[in-house]
Each structure stands twice: as C-alpha cells, then as structure tokens.
Amino acid sequence: MLAREGKVYVTATDVLADVEQRVPPTARAKVLSSPETVSRMAATLLVRRVLAAEAEKAGLQADPKVAAALQNARDKILFDALLERGDADVQPGERALDDYARSQYQADAKSYAVPAQVRARHILVRGSDEQARTKAQKLLQEVRAGANFAELAQKNSDDPGSAQKGGDLGFFAPGKMVKPFDDAVEALKNPGDVSGLVETEFGLHIIQLEERRPASKRPYEEVREQLMASALKKLQLEHRQRRTGPVLEQAIIEQDAVARFVAAQQEPAPIPNK
The missing domain is CATH 1.10.8 (Helicase, Ruva Protein; domain 3)
Incomplete structure (x- = not known):
C-alpha cells in the first residue's frame, strides 16, 4: 500500500x-x-x-455519457492489453531479425548513402568596398607567404561562428553553401590549396581546403540496431493488423445514422429563456 x-x-x-x-x-x-x-x-x-x-x-455512472466514457475506457484498456500480449508473442530470434534487417539494408541502399563531403576553413572580411578588399588582399598575401591559416582566421575573420575554431567549417556537402563559395571550394583540388578572394553576399572570403571525403554508404553495423528495431515493429504491426483486419472487414457502418449524427452536431444550440 x-x-x-x-x-x-x-x-x-x-x-x-x-x-x-x-x-x-x-x-x-x-x-x-x-x-x-x-x-x-x-x-x-x-x-x-x-x-x-x-x-x-x-449515481453519476447512470448518466449516458458517463456510462459510455466508462465503457470506452474499459474497452481501450482491454484492447491494448490484448494487442500487447500479441506483441510479446511476436519475438523472432536475433538471427532472424538480423537477417531481415540486413536484407532491408541491401534493398534500400539509397537511404544509407552519404554524399561526397569537403572540409574547409575560411577567413571572412565583411563588406566589399575598397577598405574591405585591401584588408582581404593583405590577409591573402600573408596566407600565400606561409602564414598559419587557422591563426589568421582566429584573429581576423568576421565570422564569429568559425573564427574561434580557426575558420574551420567542418564537413559539408556540395550545395550547402552559397554558390560562389561552393564553386570556389569545388575548384580546390588538394588539401592545403587556397582560393583567391571569393565574394558572396556575406563579404569577401579566403578559403582553404582541408579534406575531401568521397561518397560512401553508412556501414551496416552503424544502423543495425535501428533496422532490427524497425523490423520488430513491422512484424508486430502486421500481427496487430491480422487481429483487427477481420473485424474491420465485417464491420457495418450505418452511414445514414452517421449523417444524422453529424447534422445534429451542426444544429445551433437553443437560446435559453431569460
């Protein structure tokens, strides 16, 4: 207690x-x-x-609406209990689930595809006027003279999100950046290559390529648990449909009664006498 x-x-x-x-x-x-x-x-x-x-x-249980609500609540609890017992009965062995999950993985390769990605750093100088260009050109000359790109970005970049990380933008797929930036990154072939000044709506960029990752596929082991859980859920859903389907097939919905009920709900409530 x-x-x-x-x-x-x-x-x-x-x-x-x-x-x-x-x-x-x-x-x-x-x-x-x-x-x-x-x-x-x-x-x-x-x-x-x-x-x-x-x-x-x-005596409130005698009210028709209360009685109906009590019946509905009881029905739902028993309905859920019956189906949950059936869920417990649908427990394929791990080997069977693994085989099913692996077949789904192989059949739906597109869902696990990882596009090609690049990792780059940049230094942003806001603006495009003469003063901004002069500053950006000076920074570009320092980079090409061998200055540490990350240190320059940390001290000079106007992009607060990446400046503290040495200008590092992490990995991103083609098309994720604005087009001039994207095109400039695509033109860089080898890690360490540096672009010229790239103008976008955000200002002037100097970009350094860090790494390229080719298109790939997420390994099966990475998605195995997710796929096995999905397989079990699918099998349980199929079991539930086998229990509920025959009832729905035999059910007769009285459409005339439904129409009368809906119409009654739309009738304006009577105005009480004052």
Missing part, C-alpha cells in the same frame, strides 16, 4: 498500471526511480479514487 484515506487505498500495482498507461517506455524507469514522483502519483490516484467513489454514490 502506497497511500490511503480511510478505507480507500492505492497500491504499487495501481501506480505501475498508471505509468504503463501514461508514460512512454523509455521514461518509465526514471519516473519510478523518483520517490517524489511516485508519491505525487499515488496521491493523485488516491484523490481520484476517493472522488470517483463519491461520484458513484451520487
């Missing part, structure tokens, strides 16, 4: 059931490891149970 008020009480099973209904599986351990959270949940359940008993004594 976790909480009580008179003859009404809340147990650990009550809290576990509430957690399974409302909390995602990935967050349950954290919720259940906190005494404050568990105490708060137990108190909430206790208040709800005490007042629900009062409502029942008052």
Whole structure:
C-alpha cells in the first residue's frame, strides 16, 4: 500500500498500471526511480479514487455519457492489453531479425548513402568596398607567404561562428553553401590549396581546403540496431493488423445514422429563456 484515506487505498500495482498507461517506455524507469514522483502519483490516484467513489454514490455512472466514457475506457484498456500480449508473442530470434534487417539494408541502399563531403576553413572580411578588399588582399598575401591559416582566421575573420575554431567549417556537402563559395571550394583540388578572394553576399572570403571525403554508404553495423528495431515493429504491426483486419472487414457502418449524427452536431444550440 502506497497511500490511503480511510478505507480507500492505492497500491504499487495501481501506480505501475498508471505509468504503463501514461508514460512512454523509455521514461518509465526514471519516473519510478523518483520517490517524489511516485508519491505525487499515488496521491493523485488516491484523490481520484476517493472522488470517483463519491461520484458513484451520487449515481453519476447512470448518466449516458458517463456510462459510455466508462465503457470506452474499459474497452481501450482491454484492447491494448490484448494487442500487447500479441506483441510479446511476436519475438523472432536475433538471427532472424538480423537477417531481415540486413536484407532491408541491401534493398534500400539509397537511404544509407552519404554524399561526397569537403572540409574547409575560411577567413571572412565583411563588406566589399575598397577598405574591405585591401584588408582581404593583405590577409591573402600573408596566407600565400606561409602564414598559419587557422591563426589568421582566429584573429581576423568576421565570422564569429568559425573564427574561434580557426575558420574551420567542418564537413559539408556540395550545395550547402552559397554558390560562389561552393564553386570556389569545388575548384580546390588538394588539401592545403587556397582560393583567391571569393565574394558572396556575406563579404569577401579566403578559403582553404582541408579534406575531401568521397561518397560512401553508412556501414551496416552503424544502423543495425535501428533496422532490427524497425523490423520488430513491422512484424508486430502486421500481427496487430491480422487481429483487427477481420473485424474491420465485417464491420457495418450505418452511414445514414452517421449523417444524422453529424447534422445534429451542426444544429445551433437553443437560446435559453431569460
């Protein structure tokens, strides 16, 4: 027993059931490891149970809408429990899941393709007037004379995001930068090559190529767990569809009754007498 008020009480099973209904599986351990959270949940359940008993004594369960809501809640809980039991039965061995995941990996190669990428540094001088060009040209001469590019970028670049990293922009795929910048990077062939002044909407750039990575494919081992989880979810979904599908096929929806119901919801509410 976790909480009580008179003859009404809340147990650990009550809290576990509430957690399974409302909390995602990935967050349950954290919720259940906190005494404050568990105490708060137990108190909430206790208040709800005490007042629900009062409502029942008052006969509120006889109200058609309340009765329907109670039936719907019961149906949903039993429906979920049945399907979750079926999910537990669908547990292929790791070997079978791995084989299925590997076949998906091979069949859907495009999803795991990694485009060619480049890594570059740059020094940005904001503006394009004579003063900006003079400054940028001087920095370019220093780079070509053998000055350390990263140090120059750190001290002089007007791009605060990359300046503190020595102008390093990291890896990026073609088309990710503005076109003049992209074209200038594409023209650089070997690591260490430096561009001339490149003008973009942001100002004047000096670019140094660091590295090129060819197009590749994410290795299977990197996506294996994700694919196996997806495979299991797919198998469980298929199992659920096998349980619900026949019911839906046999179901008869009374469209005339549906139309009358919808029309009734659209009728204006009567104006109460003053």
